[in-house]
Amino acid sequence: xxxxxxxxxxxxxxxxxxxxxxxxxxxxxxxxxxxxxxxxxxxxxxxxxxxxxxxxxxxxxxxxxxxxxxxxxxxxxxxxxxxxxxxxxxxxxxxxxxxxxxxxxxxxxxxxxxxxxxxxxxxxxxxxxxxxxxxxxxxxxxxxxxxxxxxxxxxxxxxxxxxxxxxxxxxxxxxxxxxxxxxxxxxxxxxxxxxxxxxxxxxxxxxxxxxxxxxxxxxxxxxxxxxxxxxxxxxxxxxxxxxxxxxxxxxxxxxxxxxxxxxxxxxxxxxxxxxxxxxxxxxxxxxxxxxxxxxxxxxxxxxxxxxxxxxxxxxxxxxxxxxxxxxxxxxxxxxxxxxxxxxxxxxxxxxxxxxxxxxxxxxxxxxxxxxxxxxxxxxxxxxxxxxxxxxxxxxxxxxxxxxxxxxxxxxxxxxxxxxxxxxxxxxxxxxxxxxxxxxxxxxxxxxxxxxxxxxxxxxxxxxxxxxxxxxxxxxxxxxxxxxxxxxxxxxxxxxxxxxxxxxxxxxxxxxxx
Amino acid sequence: xxxxxxxxxxxxxxxxxxxxxxxxxxxxxxxxxxxxxxxxxxxxxxxxxxxxxxxxxxxxxxxxxxxxxxxxxxxxxxxxxxxxxxxxxxxxxxxxxxxxxxxxxxxxxxxxxxxxxxxxxxxxxxxxxxxxxxxxxxxxxxxxxxxxxxxxxxxxxxxxxxxxxxxxxxxxxxxxxxxxxxxxxxxxxxxxxxxxxxxxxxxxxxxxxxxxxxxxxxxxxxxxxxxxxxxxxxxxxxxxxxxxxxxxxxxxxxxxxxxxxxxxxxxxxxxxxxxxxxxxxxxxxxxxxxxxxxxxxxxxxxxxxxxxxxxxxxxxxxxxxxxxxxxxxxxxxxxxxxxxxxxxxxxxxxxxxxxxxxxxxxxxxxxxxxxxxxxxxxxxxxxxxxxxxxxxxxxxxxxx
Numbered sequence: 001x002x003x004x005x006x007x008x009x010x011x012x013x014x015x016x017x018x019x020x021x022x023x024x025x026x027x028x029x030x031x032x033x034x035x036x037x038x039x040x041x042x043x044x045x046x047x048x049x050x051x052x053x054x055x056x057x058x059x060x061x062x063x064x065x066x067x068x069x070x071x072x073x074x075x076x077x078x079x080x081x082x083x084x085x086x087x088x089x090x091x092x093x094x095x096x097x098x099x100x101x102x103x104x105x106x107x108x109x110x111x112x113x114x115x116x117x118x119x120x121x122x123x124x125x126x127x128x129x130x131x132x133x134x135x136x137x138x139x140x141x142x143x144x145x146x147x148x149x150x151x152x153x154x155x156x157x158x159x160x161x162x163x164x165x166x167x168x169x170x171x172x173x174x175x176x177x178x179x180x181x182x183x184x185x186x187x188x189x190x191x192x193x194x195x196x197x198x199x200x201x202x203x204x205x206x207x208x209x210x211x212x213x214x215x216x217x218x219x220x221x222x223x224x225x226x227x228x229x230x231x232x233x234x235x236x237x238x239x240x241x242x243x244x245x246x247x248x249x250x251x252x253x254x255x256x257x258x259x260x261x262x263x264x265x266x267x268x269x270x271x272x273x274x275x276x277x278x279x280x281x282x283x284x285x286x287x288x289x290x291x292x293x294x295x296x297x298x299x300x301x302x303x304x305x306x307x308x309x310x311x312x313x314x315x316x317x318x319x320x321x322x323x324x325x326x327x328x329x330x331x332x333x334x335x336x337x338x339x340x341x342x343x344x345x346x347x348x349x350x351x352x353x354x355x356x357x358x359x360x361x362x363x364x365x366x367x368x369x370x371x372x373x374x375x376x377x378x379x380x381x382x383x384x385x386x387x388x389x390x391x392x393x394x395x396x397x398x399x400x401x402x403x404x405x406x407x408x409x410x411x412x413x414x415x416x417x418x419x420x421x422x423x424x425x426x427x428x429x430x431x432x433x434x435x436x437x438x439x440x441x442x443x444x445x446x447x448x449x450x451x452x453x454x455x456x457x458x459x460x461x462x463x464x465x466x467x468x469x470x471x472x473x474x475x476x477x478x479x480x481x482x483x484x485x486x487x488x489x490x491x492x493x494x495x496x497x498x499x500x501x502x503x504x505x506x507x508x509x510x511x512x513x
Numbered sequence: 514x515x516x517x518x519x520x521x522x523x524x525x526x527x528x529x530x531x532x533x534x535x536x537x538x539x540x541x542x543x544x545x546x547x548x549x550x551x552x553x554x555x556x557x558x559x560x561x562x563x564x565x566x567x568x569x570x571x572x573x574x575x576x577x578x579x580x581x582x583x584x585x586x587x588x589x590x591x592x593x594x595x596x597x598x599x600x601x602x603x604x605x606x607x608x609x610x611x612x613x614x615x616x617x618x619x620x621x622x623x624x625x626x627x628x629x630x631x632x633x634x635x636x637x638x639x640x641x642x643x644x645x646x647x648x649x650x651x652x653x654x655x656x657x658x659x660x661x662x663x664x665x666x667x668x669x670x671x672x673x674x675x676x677x678x679x680x681x682x683x684x685x686x687x688x689x690x691x692x693x694x695x696x697x698x699x700x701x702x703x704x705x706x707x708x709x710x711x712x713x714x715x716x717x718x719x720x721x722x723x724x725x726x727x728x729x730x731x732x733x734x735x736x737x738x739x740x741x742x743x744x745x746x747x748x749x750x751x752x753x754x755x756x757x758x759x760x761x762x763x764x765x766x767x768x769x770x771x772x773x774x775x776x777x778x779x780x781x782x783x784x785x786x787x788x789x790x791x792x793x794x795x796x797x798x799x800x801x802x803x804x805x806x807x808x809x810x811x812x813x814x815x816x817x818x819x820x821x822x823x824x825x826x827x828x829x830x831x832x833x834x835x836x837x838x839x840x841x842x843x844x845x846x847x848x849x850x851x852x853x854x855x856x857x858x859x860x861x862x863x864x865x866x867x868x869x870x871x872x873x874x875x876x877x878x879x880x881x882x883x884x885x886x887x888x889x890x891x892x893x894x895x896x897x898x899x900x901x902x903x904x905x906x907x908x909x910x911x912x913x
Contacts, residue, residue, distance in 0.1 A: 037884075044884050158515070164525070169523065173523075176521070177521045227884050246866070246909035246910065247910035285552065297543075298550070300547055307554075393559070395559070395596040398596075406672060426793035427673070428673045434556060464535045
């Protein structure tokens with residue numbers, strides 16, 4: 001039997017990046033995937049004449065060849081080519097300001113344009129917003145510096161004093177410290193849902209890294225769904241000598257002398273020196289191995305997280321038989337919500353009946369190749385901040401419920417954005433937390449891993465790499481949205497690379513194994 | 514130097530919070546009482562029950578029709594089988610004479626039956642086929658049978674389809690519509706269904722009594738029989754034409770759902786074109802892959818009548834076998850007795866998605882359901898790809 005240096009279980013964004021990282025370091029790698037396509041949520045599906053994007057709204061940290069972001073740099077380093085389309089506007093939001101007045105604003109990408117426009121909507125907010133961007137910049141550079149192998153406290157004090165002050169703060173605290181007017185806070189809170197944590201519990205540096213990337217670098221999408229990205233990465237894995245097997249599901253991790261030495265699958269056993277699992281830790285430790293080998297700290301970490309899963313997704317995908325222009329769709333993304341107060345909104349997302357939050361997208365606005373001429377593809381997404389109701393739905397109620405919810409959001413779009421799309425639906429597919437649980441097998445169909453809030457925010461996680469990863473000698477390392485960088489494509493790619501780096505040092509050739 | 518930014522209320526005291534982030538986190542983790550990790554989540558269990566990898570069932574009953582049989586398959590103890598939407602199919606796994614194969618069959622029973630632990634599927638004799646006749650001649654009550662979860666997208670969707678659905682059925686293509694009719698009768702689906710059902714003659718009408726019974730008790734379901742080979746009072750004569758559809762269609766907007774053999778689709782396509790319906794109002798169930806690939810435009814003439822060598826790999830498994838040019842690659846794999854995944858067998862679902870490593874295939878456009886990046890990167894759906902040279906392919910694993 002062929003023996004591998006590393007097996008990567010799961011070809012989600014983290015699994016793909018980890019496989020490429022290990023291959024570029026010269027290891028023999030096998031990547032197995034339970035589904036028949038790669039990518040996890042980063043894939044695509046065909047209905048009639050449409051190919052739908054299942055999950056990606058906008059990928060941050062891509063940038064342009066002249067000014068590449070981390071994702072583009074990673075793709076270049078791995079030799080992966082994807083055709084990107086830049087998203088012109090950051091977002092349009094239709095909501096209600098904290099003072100009860102209606103909000104309908106559109107913010108363009110690009111820092112200067114963004115600040116100008118925000119100052120137009122909220123006169124007098126300019127200084128605080130400029131300071132926020134200056135803070136973003138210092139936080140980003142400071143974390144880069146502090147994330148290196150060695151750093152000095154003196155340098156941090158001298159160069160990154162503001163990072164030290166805001167590094168452990170939530171977003172609302174920092175906005176207030178910047179003296180930002182409430183209306184500006186209402187508007188710039190919009191991105192909170194991309195991280196699944198309301199602004200009172202979201203780490204400011206986490207928010208800063210995403211928003212500064214979205215606004216200053218702009219966001220991008222591939223021309224032909226995320227399947228294009230994931231397949232390009234798989235092809236590169238093959239070129240670099242990696243083996244890939246689809247429809248191959250890890251059932252149990254094999255332990256010898258307390259160390260993971262491979263995995264049992266529906267196609268038999270595969271062996272390696274170390275396994276990286278693109279699987280939520282609760283599933284790894286709860287279902288897939290002899291519990292006597294689960295480290296005590298992992299049991300406590302799981303207990304402390306207390307199954308606080310993040311973002312149980314609900315998305316309706318529609319293929320329309322008219323073009324975006326014909327339908328009067330001008331915006332790539334519209335955030336529609338009942339309140340701009342993210343704390344209240346988060347509460348409302350716990351129940352099906354109170355959830356009035358949707359993110360509407362029309363891919364064709366910024367990607368002419370999204371669908372055939374004379375048609376367009378749209379989606380509207382929400383998520384649930386609690387799994388209880390979806391746990392108690394019966395299969396007989398299920399189909400009616402998903403149609404009812406999709407109809408509610410379609411009606412809301414008509415009422416609030418004036419877009420009447422129902423008569424033009426040629427193809428429709430409705431994905432619920434059950435659907436995501438089916439295809440991804442993430443706990444409760446969540447796509448963000450554990451909620452990255454309060455003590456378990458990504459800054460705290462990133463500063464705990466030693467105790468979360470390096471101190472163990474289990475030969476089994478979890479990767480994915482539950483990892484140090486949290487949710488999102490770019491975060492998962494980076495987590496995959498970080499953990500692959502740790503695994504290489506520990507178990508790769510020349511390591512201490 | 515750090516830029517001077519006024520941060521009201523934040524001081525060096527907060528810098529300590531930052532430095533202590535990992536310590537605070539460790540403290541919270543360490544102070545949490547030790548507990549075994551619980552990896553079971555109700556939503557995941559629900560999803561698994563609705564979409565199992567496979568269902569191992571038994572044949573509970575067999576009902577004879579003239580040239581067809583209905584197989585009632587399910588759990589002997591009445592435990593529910595995976596619920597479904599009327600119109601979906603099961604991919605049935607079979608083994609005959611060293612071949613391992615699957616066939617998709619529409620479920621003909623009400624979704625209500627699934628809660629009682631059973632499905633009905635109907636298989637009609639097919640003189641040009643292989644699996645249908647084998648199944649009809651070999652399957653007995655009590656036999657074990659492995660099927661997929663309910664699959665497919667051929668069902669009524671209220672946000673897309675018109676409230677009035679005209680179903681065009683040919684032969685055993687009646688089965689998904691029978692299930693829809695039951696579902697309407699049972700209050701599971703809510704739309705108006707007019708089934709226009711083409712049969713050869715009165716005696717060969719499948720489920721005639723069942724359809725009449727539903728129509729008589731449920732005003733939302735109507736049935737119109739069209740007989741090609743027999744003149745009979747109260748029945749339409751000939752094929753399903755645009756005129757017949759217009760005669761039974763409502764005034765306003767309506768959807769057409771079609772299920773039947775390839776010949777029926779070819780004829781119906783021409784007739785439907787005369788009706789001037791928007792594309793969204795015409796839906797077809799699993800259009801089968803062509804039986805006559807060599808007649809299609811762009812087919813390389815030199816491949817006709819040939820048999821090619823095919824090498825198949827999956828992990829460390831390697832197989833070599835012959836592949837006829839007039840059959841999809843999947844059929845060659847099955848003839849060689851190799852287990853590989855397949856479901857719809859008409860290019861649509863992509864479950865058999867494989868990587869073409871060497872050689873060329875011909876893929877008829879009408880049944881090419883691949884994703885864009887798959888076309889660009891040499892992935893094929895073997896169920897809808899015909900070999901035109903020696904091949905080397907890499908196939909995925911399987912769950913049934």
